[in-house]
Amino acid sequence: MNENEIITLIVSAEKDGMRLDAFVSGERENLSRNYAQQLIEDGMVSVEGLTETSKKRKLKAGETVEIEFPEPKELAVEAQNIPINIVYEDDDVIVVDKPRGMVVHPSAGNYDGTLVNAIMYHCGDKLSSINGVVRPGIVHRIDKDTSGLLMIAKNNKAHESLAAQLKDHSCTRVYTALVYDNIKEDEITIDEPIGRDEKNRLRRAVWGSNMKDAVTHVRVEKRYGKYTLVTARLETGRTHQIRVHMAYIKHPLVGDMTYGPKKQTINTDGQMLHAGVLGFVHPGTGEYMEFTSELPEYFKEVLCKLEKMEK
Numbered sequence: 584m585n586e587n588e589i590i591t592l593i594v595s596a597e598k599d600g601m602r603l604d605a606f607v608s609g610e611r612e613n614l615s616r617n618y619a620q621q622l623i624e625d626g627m628v629s630v631e632g633l634t635e636t637s638k639k640r641k642l643k644a645g646e647t648v649e650i651e652f653p654e655p656k657e658l659a660v661e662a663q664n665i666p667i668n669i670v671y672e673d674d675d676v677i678v679v680d681k682p683r684g685m686v687v688h689p690s691a692g693n694y695d696g697t698l699v700n701a702i703m704y705h706c707g708d709k710l711s712s713i714n715g716v717v718r719p720g721i722v723h724r725i726d727k728d729t730s731g732l733l734m735i736a737k738n739n740k741a742h743e744s745l746a747a748q749l750k751d752h753s754c755t756r757v758y759t760a761l762v763y764d765n766i767k768e769d770e771i772t773i774d775e776p777i778g779r780d781e782k783n784r785l786r787r788a789v790w791g792s793n794m795k796d797a798v799t800h801v802r803v804e805k806r807y808g809k810y811t812l813v814t815a816r817l818e819t820g821r822t823h824q825i826r827v828h829m830a831y832i833k834h835p836l837v838g839d840m841t842y843g844p845k846k847q848t849i850n851t852d853g854q855m856l857h858a859g860v861l862g863f864v865h866p867g868t869g870e871y872m873e874f875t876s877e878l879p880e881y882f883k884e885v886l887c888k889l890e891k892m893e894k
Contacts, residue, residue, distance in 0.1 A: 588727065589651045593648075594647075623636060634783060649785040664701075684728065711738055722749065728856075731876050743866075754863045760814075763810060763835055763848075764811065775831060776797055778794030785841075786842070788827065795821060796819060801815050823841075849888075
């Protein structure tokens with residue numbers, strides 16, 4: 584699974600006419616112009632959905648720019664005293680409720696302030712080493728702007744067990760999402776393979792290159808006229824799977840600037856997606872365990888506004 588971080592930006596009026604390399608380098612602290620130019624040359628930047636390899640490209644106000652930051656091969660990761668919500672912990676596993684806006688592990692442009700930095704402070708060296716120094720203990724991840732539950736392995740044996748469960752699709756992972764338009768069916772199963780978008784390497788797409796099977800089971804929880812609240816159960820776990828599948832059936836996630844409309848009707852800081860249920864067989868005891876996370880405040884506030892609009 585691709586672990587690169589992707590950010591989506593809208594060119595402001597103040598930056599109208601700015602060169603692409605200057606724009607990219609200005610979006611992260613300590614990101615040099617040379618590094619920005621390298622990202623552009625490597626095809627890691629797109630403008631208006633098309634990969635752009637010219638560093639001199641002049642941007643226009645309102646244009647959408649997507650930047651993919653590749654995962655570093657080697658990176659010294661430091662423990663940081665960052666508060667995290669630990670739902671469960673024992674000698675093998677930690678279950679964390681990740682807040683929206685937190686990156687799971689360090690990558691270019693996000694060297695600290697991540698969940699890994701926080702977990703290292705909490706656990707010290709008691710984390711699995713299978714995924715190396717950049718991702719100690721990390722078995723799976725959720726996007727920066729997705730909130731919710733993650734399982735973390737404290738030793739290699741536990742890591743192997745949890746990774747095997749993910750691979751054979753025996754874990755329970757249920758997300759809550761707010762999507763555009765009214766879904767008429769009460770339940771939908773989307774069984775469409777996902778790969779890299781051949782026109783834009785920063786996106787994933789149904790029937791893209793190097794595609795893999797992807798299955799999402801969607802259930803309508805409540806309809807709000809022009810919006811629908813759904814739960815989505817992952818049978819597989821491809822990058823951006825729910826976001827791609829919902830966009831494919833013409834119901835993109837509210838707040839999703841990568842797969843949804845450029846002009847959002849509800850102001851949010853990212854896609855409305857929360858990992859609310861996580862279940863797995865404990866790698867030590869063999870007991871099935873399941874955890875739930877309430878919708879965060881940002882999600883509840885949006886739903887509250889929709890409720891009022893209906894009255």
